[in-house]
Amino acid sequence: MFCSHIPHHLNLAPMMIMKRFSAPISSYVSPRAEAITEPPARVGFLGIGIMGSPMANNLLKAGVDLTVWNRTKSKCDPLINLGAKYKPSPEEVTASCDVTFAMLADPQSALDVACGKHGAVNGMGPGKGYVDVSTVDGDTSKLISGHIKSTGALFLEAPVSGSKKPAEDGQLIFLTAGDKNLYETVASLLDVMGKSKFYLGDVGNGAAMKLVVNMIMGSMMASFSEGLLLSEKVGLDPDVLVQVVSQGAISAPMYSTKGPSMIQSLYPTAFPLKHQQKDLRLALGLAESVSQSTPIAAAANELYKVAKSHGLSDQDFSAVIEALKSKFQHSETK
Ligand SMILES: NC(=O)C1=CN([C@@H]2O[C@H](COP(=O)(O)OP(=O)(O)OC[C@H]3O[C@@H](n4cnc5c(N)ncnc54)[C@H](OP(=O)(O)O)[C@@H]3O)[C@@H](O)[C@H]2O)C=CC1
Numbered sequence: 525m526f527c528s529h530i531p532h533h534l535n536l537a538p539m540m541i542m543k544r545f546s547a548p549i550s551s552y553v554s555p556r557a558e559a560i561t562e563p564p565a566r567v568g569f570l571g572i573g574i575m576g577s578p579m580a581n582n583l584l585k586a587g588v589d590l591t592v593w594n595r596t597k598s599k600c601d602p603l604i605n606l607g608a609k610y611k612p613s614p615e616e617v618t619a620s621c622d623v624t625f626a627m628l629a630d631p632q633s634a635l636d637v638a639c640g641k642h643g644a645v646n647g648m649g650p651g652k653g654y655v656d657v658s659t660v661d662g663d664t665s666k667l668i669s670g671h672i673k674s675t676g677a678l679f680l681e682a683p684v685s686g687s688k689k690p691a692e693d694g695q696l697i698f699l700t701a702g703d704k705n706l707y708e709t710v711a712s713l714l715d716v717m718g719k720s721k722f723y724l725g726d727v728g729n730g731a732a733m734k735l736v737v738n739m740i741m742g743s744m745m746a747s748f749s750e751g752l753l754l755s756e757k758v759g760l761d762p763d764v765l766v767q768v769v770s771q772g773a774i775s776a777p778m779y780s781t782k783g784p785s786m787i788q789s790l791y792p793t794a795f796p797l798k799h800q801q802k803d804l805r806l807a808l809g810l811a812e813s814v815s816q817s818t819p820i821a822a823a824a825n826e827l828y829k830v831a832k833s834h835g836l837s838d839q840d841f842s843a844v845i846e847a848l849k850s851k852f853q854h855s856e857t858k
């Protein structure tokens with residue numbers, strides 16, 4: 525039988541079968557190679573924010589034995605109510621789990637949680653795995669990998685493409701790199717949380733892929749913002765612009781989902797603006813490291829910085845449009 529290898533205590537089989545037939549398989553690894561690996565029995569999750577919460581929730585719903593930790597403990601409560609275990613430090617989570625996922629804000633927090641006092645590294649050892657799904661730069665990822673692997677454990681970086689809604693719907697795209705054995709061990713868990721997964725080789729490649737993707741996305745949103753405001757100023761209906769864009773060659777889901785609320789100056793947070801600016805900053809660093817010119821991304825980054833300086837860090841990244849409005853432009857030049 526297709527999923528007969530899944531231990532009975534894990535309720536993964538129906539969801540995995542459904543997903544294999546409802547979503548395109550775009551992983552480089554054949555479905556047969558994934559199917560022979562048993563998922564880990566005890567799974568940890570560190571970082572229960574906008575993304576971590578629905579990802580952990582999907583693991584729970586699939587019957588995974590899950591232990592969670594978050595700096596702000598109250599964010600774990602809904603998951604605890606659904607049956608998750610809780611430990612008061614990353615160290616205690618990794619000590620009690622076979623594989624631990626981490627979904628942290630940025631390079632510093634990913635490093636702190638992995639390598640700081642009572643950090644994840646202290647609970648790692650041979651036979652265990654650490655999967656960092658945060659968006660960080662390659663150097664940070666390599667640093668964390670080095671510390672984890674020095675304990676005899678395995679490391680996989682696996683940043684995700686896809687926002688709050690894809691996380692809720694189990695439709696993320698995993699960009700993985702690192703220990704291939706760990707990739708195979710957690711493949712069925714990635715399938716619970718996502719619709720596809722790429723294995724990209726050495727640690728750093730997953731981080732780089734994610735930064736390139738988000739560099740493009742940040743520039744696209746800045747350009748879309750300019751278009752919305754220009755259309756309005758020349759007397760066009762920006763709602764019609766959204767419809768036109770959505771039907772043509774430049775259509776992208778984010779234009780049709782975020783456009784209507786941007787026109788109303790509403791920015792309900794799915795992807796915080798501060799994280800988009802962080803990703804642009806890291807992507808520019810990546811480009812600098814190989815002397816690649818990225819003037820469009822550099823200009824977009826400046827716009828996100830302006831938006832941050834006006835207190836929009838925790839709004840959705842579509843709030844970058846505010847930085848182009850005359851009230852902000854004037855205050856910048858005063
Ligand atoms: N939202 C999105 O659409 C997407 C986000 N990402 C990436 O995923 C990661 C998480 O994003 P998201 O969930 O949106 O962000 P949130 O800001 O909602 O969550 C950030 C998480 O990091 C924790 N954290 C922050 N600083 C520290 C610290 N110093 N020590 C310990 N924990 C810390 C937060 O804990 P606390 O609750 O205590 O603040 C929280 O759990 C980011 O790297 C982001 O770029 C990737 C794809 C999509």
Ligand SMILES: O=CC(=O)O
Pocket residue numbers: 684685686687738795
């Ligand atoms: O990192 C953000 C996303 O939507 O992907």
